[in-house]
Amino acid sequence: MTRPLRADAARNRRLLLAAAADEFAERGLDASIADIARRAGIGKGTVFRHFATKEDLIAAIVLDRVEVLIETGDHLLEAEDSGEALLEFLSVAAEQRQQRDLSFLQGASGGNAEVSRVQARLQETIDALVGRARDQGAVRDDVTGTDLFLLMCAPNYVAGYAPGAPPDLWRRYLAIIFDGLRPQGAHPLPHPAPRL
Amino acid sequence: MTRPLRADAARNRRLLLAAAADEFAERGLDASIADIARRAGIGKGTVFRHFATKEDLIAAIVLDRVEVLIETGDHLLEAEDSGEALLEFLSVAAEQRQQRDLSFLQGASGGNAEVSRVQARLQETIDALVGRARDQGAVRDDVTGTDLFLLMCAPNYVAGYAPGAPPDLWRRYLAIIFDGLRPQGAHPLPHPAPRL
Amino acid sequence: MTRPLRADAARNRRLLLAAAADEFAERGLDASIADIARRAGIGKGTVFRHFATKEDLIAAIVLDRVEVLIETGDHLLEAEDSGEALLEFLSVAAEQRQQRDLSFLQGASGGNAEVSRVQARLQETIDALVGRARDQGAVRDDVTGTDLFLLMCAPNYVAGYAPGAPPDLWRRYLAIIFDGLRPQGAHPLPHPAPRL
Amino acid sequence: MTRPLRADAARNRRLLLAAAADEFAERGLDASIADIARRAGIGKGTVFRHFATKEDLIAAIVLDRVEVLIETGDHLLEAEDSGEALLEFLSVAAEQRQQRDLSFLQGASGGNAEVSRVQARLQETIDALVGRARDQGAVRDDVTGTDLFLLMCAPNYVAGYAPGAPPDLWRRYLAIIFDGLRPQGAHPLPHPAPRL
């Protein structure tokens, strides 16, 4: 169904996705296709040749990112220290969004079937990571994979409100949140974990 | 500078702000002025009589909210248990945004001088709250008022990604984050706290 | 539901409909809203304030025309000579389209419920006109209202292909077609009349 | 001027013209080159190798059709019954357009010199057919070849407005119009016949 792209088309596709990610990061979802095209150094029409719709473009970005995370997570399932593994996973997730928070894109591609499927797949991976960590006592008992799925983007979000801050300020907030996930000194949680 | 409004104008202003908050909560920043006006039951032109600009309207909402928070925080400075006080403050902040995350509005009114001034004032209040809690050993040593300013919106943000969840799911994530702020089992933080 | 328009808005609406009719007549359905607006001397946005959609604009034009025809037809039902009445009706119909054929608009607004309703109403009027004429022997036996509904636009269509011709050249072709509708020298028709 | 095409090129040209005719018939003049190419099973670029311009493609289709008509007409000049011959000619013309009205294409290729030339040639043929029929008293005195040139497409046009109708409904309207062309019961015509 998806035949290999011509060399130049593949290059354009890459340029386009990169430019779009940058532009969305800087301007949010309202970034215009025209600006993205200009940034990628290609024509407006070319954007639509690659992605029939702005939503499709967004979905493609999200897909890219989610797939990388799945792979990362699956690798980390084999690490010795399950607590470290989970922390590492969250770090990779945050690093991905380092430029600026792109998590809102996730919401934007809600309708997209493929995105939903891959997100479910990511959820499974996270469930496994959290399960192991919980079993080994690396994270508190009452925390679930869904919780982590939701918390995943928080460090970038928090750091994003500090304008001139170093780009990896998120590490500070990931550390705080992760301390909140440890069993030591955990207070009971209101509300059960949600289901998605 | 601000002369008293005529009674009906004051009423309209209140209706307008409420409608705008609702509409922004439901639709995000792209909520249209026309829809807000309709929701408030007033004419589009009247919106602009009250706020010269969409940005000004947003700023007014933010201002309202920030002012409430300042007042809340100032009150809580006199509470006995400084840890409880800080937690309560964060709860009030989250409750305010309960309907849906409105924190993005904060970003949108970045340029507004008045907002900046009031935010600085809020920062001071939070600094004081955190200072007391730190002094009493209720929160870890290495956490600052700025950190809390930034973390303040995280619980809503996190909960916001769970679609059908109960409206106060944020409580769960506030509890986790707050546990991460406690001295027990705290691991040292990378990066110093940022300055705004 | 439809409250009276403000004086200037009503004027603009009239200008707009006239300009749109002209522009569609000259350029066909592809006439651009921008050109129509320019021709009407109003802003592009104003077009959309009056008609939410290009299709709605087209429907409004068709509606206008069809309603006039219904009224004309209903009047003519009371004329003495039913043959003359039918001919007169067709003349008015053609005159309406004199500038250039606008009948294609009819097709374009197919989906519009109101247009459909009014067209059905027009059909009834034509049925009545034809029925009387047939009863009085002014038109041949085997011709129906539906036939006339369909034939109605033909004179303009035919004349439209003669570039520099006088604007009411349609009269010539209406005369020919009308002679074909008379009982004298009528040959039997293949195919029964269609139903719409 | 027109050198012989390579075998495959000739085949492509034929496929292309057929696909274009179908597509125009179904979608009207706005049929896109991309769709036509897809339908023909060839690349978009190939369309432009054959016809430099969309207009040229349209002109080619019109040319094809007009040439067939000329040939048909010339044959029919030798038929015994000149009235039957004329009716037959009109029937062939209508049959050609049976799928859906393609007469609009005629208008679209107005500027094309070759089309104009061939249309003039067709006009002559029709003049001759009508001349004979008039001389033999098969059609009324006051009708000219130009009239018939113009009336030629009317039957399809009329039938085209009846959605679910049988494809050769045009026969009914051709019969009516042709009855209008007969000498019996003819009323004098307003306007002289136009000249093209």
Next chain:
DNA sequence: AATGAATGAGTCTTCATTCAT
């Protein structure tokens, strides 16, 4: 010679903002 990727002008439509009533 064929292909389909790239292009940008042009289309409809939305919306903050201004202004006449």
Next chain:
DNA sequence: GATGAATGAAGACTCATTCAT
């Protein structure tokens, strides 16, 4: 003071046409 009509800039998207492969 309130209203909503008017405006035009800006956005997503389409498509004939050009050009590298």
